[in-house]
Amino acid sequence: MLHVENLTLKYGQSQILHSVNLNAAVGEVTTIMGTNGVGKTSLLKAIGGRHPYAGGTMTLDGADLMHPTPFAAARAGIAYVPQGREIFPMMSVRENLQTGFACLPKSDHTIPDHIFDLFPVLNDMIERRGGDLSGGQQQQLAIAR
Ligand SMILES: Nc1ncnc2c1ncn2[C@@H]1O[C@H](COP(=O)(O)OP(=O)(O)OP(=O)(O)O)[C@@H](O)[C@H]1O
Ligand SMILES: [Mg+2]
Structure with missing residues (x-):
C-alpha cells in the first residue's frame, strides 16, 4: 500500500x-x-x-x-495523528472532529458511526470542549479526527 x-x-x-x-x-x-x-x-x-x-x-x-x-x-488517504495530539482545546469534540472534513467532498461531511463505535466516550462528550477531556480521551479524539 x-x-x-x-x-x-x-x-x-x-x-x-x-x-x-x-x-x-x-x-x-x-x-x-x-x-x-x-x-x-x-x-x-x-x-x-x-x-x-x-x-x-x-x-x-x-x-x-x-x-x-x-x-x-x-x-x-493518509491520516496523521500527531504525537502531541494537537486538538483544539476551545472547540467542542464535534467541532474538532469536523476539522477532519477539510479534505473531504461536501457529501462526506458527516461523522461516521464507526468513530463512535470505536470511541463511545466521544459521543458522550460530543459538546464538551476538547481541552476539558482527559489526556487519553484527547488521544482518542486525535485518532478519530
Ligand atoms: N523542527 C525541528 N528542527 C530541528 N531539529 C528537529 C526538529 N524536529 C526534530 N528535530 C530533531 O530531529 C531528530 C529527530 O526527531 P524526531 O522528532 O523525528 O524523533 P523521534 O524518533 O520521533 O523521537 P521521540 O521518540 O522522542 O518522539 C532529533 O534529533 C530532533 O532533535
Ligand atoms: Mg516522536
Whole structure:
C-alpha cells in the first residue's frame, strides 16, 4: 500500500533521515521503533506532508506521492495523528472532529458511526470542549479526527 524508498530528510543543514525504506501492506500494522530523537516523527511528518523531504520516493497504492502538502496527503488517504495530539482545546469534540472534513467532498461531511463505535466516550462528550477531556480521551479524539 505505502512504499517509501531512500527517503532523506533534513532540518536546515542537519540531516536526520538517511535513505529510509519502508513498506506498509494492507491488513497489517506496520510499526517504526527507535530511541528518542532517532527520527520516527520526522518520517511520519514527511509521509503526511508536514515536513518536506530532501530525497527519495513515496508511493501510495502505486501512485507517486511527490512532496505532498498536508491537504494532498490527507486527500490521498493518509491520516496523521500527531504525537502531541494537537486538538483544539476551545472547540467542542464535534467541532474538532469536523476539522477532519477539510479534505473531504461536501457529501462526506458527516461523522461516521464507526468513530463512535470505536470511541463511545466521544459521543458522550460530543459538546464538551476538547481541552476539558482527559489526556487519553484527547488521544482518542486525535485518532478519530
Ligand atoms: N523542527 C525541528 N528542527 C530541528 N531539529 C528537529 C526538529 N524536529 C526534530 N528535530 C530533531 O530531529 C531528530 C529527530 O526527531 P524526531 O522528532 O523525528 O524523533 P523521534 O524518533 O520521533 O523521537 P521521540 O521518540 O522522542 O518522539 C532529533 O534529533 C530532533 O532533535
Ligand atoms: Mg516522536
